Amino acid sequence: MTDLCGLAIPWLTKDALDTLLAGSGTAITLWKYPALIALAAGVQVIFRYFWRTYVFGFSRHIEWDVRNAIFAHLQRLPLSYFSHTKTGDLMSRLTNDMVSLREMLGMGAMASLDAVLMMSASLLLMVVIDPWLTLWSLLPLPGITALMLVAGNRIFNRYRDIQRHLSTLSTFVQENLAGIRVVQAYAQEENQQEYFGGLSREYRVKNLDLVKRWGYFWPVTSFLSGLAATVVLWLGGRKVAMQTMSLGELAAFYGYLAMLTWPMMAVGYVITLYQRGSAALARLFEILDAPVAAGYQTPGTGQVSKLHGKIEFRNLSFRYAPDAPLVLQGITLTIPAGTWCGIVGETGAGKSTLVSLLPRLHEAPPGTIFIDDVELRELPLQTLKHAIGLVSQDIFLFSDTIRENILFGNGGATSEELDMAVDLAQLTPSIQGFTHQFDTILGERGVRLSGGQKQRTALARALIKNSPILILDDAFSSVDTETEERILEQLKGFMRGRTAIVISHRISTVMAADQIIYLKDGRIVERGSHETLLALRGHYYRMYRRQLLTRELDALSDNGGARR
Ligand SMILES: Nc1ncnc2c1ncn2[C@@H]1O[C@H](COP(=O)(O)OP(=O)(O)OP(=O)(O)O)[C@@H](O)[C@H]1O
Numbered sequence: 325m326t327d328l329c330g331l332a333i334p335w336l337t338k339d340a341l342d343t344l345l346a347g348s349g350t351a352i353t354l355w356k357y358p359a360l361i362a363l364a365a366g367v368q369v370i371f372r373y374f375w376r377t378y379v380f381g382f383s384r385h386i387e388w389d390v391r392n393a394i395f396a397h398l399q400r401l402p403l404s405y406f407s408h409t410k411t412g413d414l415m416s417r418l419t420n421d422m423v424s425l426r427e428m429l430g431m432g433a434m435a436s437l438d439a440v441l442m443m444s445a446s447l448l449l450m451v452v453i454d455p456w457l458t459l460w461s462l463l464p465l466p467g468i469t470a471l472m473l474v475a476g477n478r479i480f481n482r483y484r485d486i487q488r489h490l491s492t493l494s495t496f497v498q499e500n501l502a503g504i505r506v507v508q509a510y511a512q513e514e515n516q517q518e519y520f521g522g523l524s525r526e527y528r529v530k531n532l533d534l535v536k537r538w539g540y541f542w543p544v545t546s547f548l549s550g551l552a553a554t555v556v557l558w559l560g561g562r563k564v565a566m567q568t569m570s571l572g573e574l575a576a577f578y579g580y581l582a583m584l585t586w587p588m589m590a591v592g593y594v595i596t597l598y599q600r601g602s603a604a605l606a607r608l609f610e611i612l613d614a615p616v617a618a619g620y621q622t623p624g625t626g627q628v629s630k631l632h633g634k635i636e637f638r639n640l641s642f643r644y645a646p647d648a649p650l651v652l653q654g655i656t657l658t659i660p661a662g663t664w665c666g667i668v669g670e671t672g673a674g675k676s677t678l679v680s681l682l683p684r685l686h687e688a689p690p691g692t693i694f695i696d697d698v699e700l701r702e703l704p705l706q707t708l709k710h711a712i713g714l715v716s717q718d719i720f721l722f723s724d725t726i727r728e729n730i731l732f733g734n735g736g737a738t739s740e741e742l743d744m745a746v747d748l749a750q751l752t753p754s755i756q757g758f759t760h761q762f763d764t765i766l767g768e769r770g771v772r773l774s775g776g777q778k779q780r781t782a783l784a785r786a787l788i789k790n791s792p793i794l795i796l797d798d799a800f801s802s803v804d805t806e807t808e809e810r811i812l813e814q815l816k817g818f819m820r821g822r823t824a825i826v827i828s829h830r831i832s833t834v835m836a837a838d839q840i841i842y843l844k845d846g847r848i849v850e851r852g853s854h855e856t857l858l859a860l861r862g863h864y865y866r867m868y869r870r871q872l873l874t875r876e877l878d879a880l881s882d883n884g885g886a887r888r
Pocket residue numbers: 404407644651669670671672673674675676677678717
């Protein structure tokens with residue numbers, strides 16, 4: 325409708341001019357044509373408004389859909405994906421590439437539809453007025469298409485390159501800000517600035533190169549369309565002089581040629597949007613094409629809705645990638661429901677890896693892990709994840725209130741349950757010390773917690789889940805021994821009837837466990853209770869002796885200090 329109104333204006337001009345020049349214009353004619361032209365222009369404005377609102381709204385909806393789909397997909401990707409993909413790169417794809425996609429779908433779709441409609445209708449009307457003049461006037465225009473074809477592919481590659489570079493730039497900024505403490509502590513500010521300057525310069529050079537390529541495109545396009553107008557003026561003028569064409573027809577012809585020129589130029593713009601949009605789409609599809617983690621591919625079909633917590637590893641061997649070395653070898657271990665298992669061993673022995681296989685954060689080979697005698701992958705994934713409370717070595721807290729961080733483990737928990745979890749984790753005095761207590765914001769814009777407070781917050785988050793299995797992976801490393809002993813003492817009551825796996829480098833943390841295993845190079849080399857292991861006089865015993873000695877030396881130096 326918008327285009328139809330636009331097309332009507334030159335036609336009305338033609339009729340008006342011809343009527344006036346023929347001398348048949350009356351007072352009514354003098355009013356009629358301007359009024360009709362004004363009406364056409366008015367209707368065009370109204371319809372263009374609705375058309376733009378609709379198309380831009382549509383592109384926003386698609387953007388929303390695609391962004392949600394990508395975020396949902398990212399939530400399910402295997403952890404290995406994130407160890408080889410940089411966060412800054414993903415952020416850049418979710419923001420800059422999404423904008424390019426939206427522009428392609430919004431402005432690009434509107435301009436291309438407009439261009440096609442206007443071009444074909446203008447051409448048709450030009451042919452109706454004068455087929456020969458149309459043919460002559462069109463001669464310079466295929467030059468524009470040829471230009472686009474030559475430039476198109478190169479420009480597409482440049483866009484891809486620029487978008488990739490923008491990702492590198494974003495990644496650098498993101499990592500620099502996340503690691504600002506290290507940067508400042510190691511006095512690397514200037515080096516970082518210099519490196520950023522280099523990246524930024526490269527980004528500018530790449531963009532300027534693109535600007536140059538587009539730079540010649542627009543003037544050449546204008547020149548070619550100007551050439552077409554000259555042809556019309558020359559040949560059309562002659563026809564008017566020879567009276568084989570009316571002045572009104574020439575004016576209308578000019579009007580349609582002008583309408584044809586804009587779509588020709590719009591094609592260039594649409595091509596830019598399309599190049600950028602399709603480069604962005606390709607980068608977004610790289611995310612969507614990445615297969616989700618095995619746990620989400622086979623989320624378990626069993627009917628189990630509640631787990632008791634018996635855990636069994638049967639001859640489990642595991643490696644992170646097909647060509648990576650074995651991290652765990654021949655692990656066979658049963659942890660009866662409601663008992664504690666302590667895991668100790670050297671760094672890199674595979675302790676964290678072993679427990680990460682239980683909530684299927686990494687996928688163990690089939691038939692190697694059973695909970696309540698059911699193979700892990702036959703258990704419904706949600707049931708499995710709800711049944712495990714995990715405090716991992718790397719604590720992550722969101723920049724939100726302390727309450728929300730703890731309730732992340734169980735959004736439906738009551739305030740009594742919240743108090744209980746906080747109490748068990750020995751966090752109450754810390755929270756009471758904060759001005760806003762549970763509403764204290766953590767992280768970026770709020771209070772920074774000490775290492776021990778972070779660990780206890782993470783512990784409270786796991787405890788509030790109230791799950792039958794609790795895994796503590798070096799969860800007390802930043803907590804002093806006295807607080808640790810208090811937490812363990814309190815946990816005894818809470819853990820009655822639950823299964824616990826406690827990984828630690830401190831013997832004092834695991835010595836009360838029902839069974840303890842010592843891992844070395846991915847194998848269980850010793851197992852038994854604290855007393856049995858001491859009697860073995862092996863790795864565990866040596867570890868115990870070392871730690872005992874250190875404690876004694878610490879005590880001695882404390883006493884010495886006190887005497888002085
Ligand atoms: N995501 C991963 N991808 C590849 N290899 C990994 C990954 N995580 C750990 N590893 C490797 O697996 C081995 C065991 O690591 P793991 O973290 O399980 O040891 P750990 O006993 O928990 O060590 P620590 O006591 O220092 O925490 C190490 O050699 C480590 O390099």
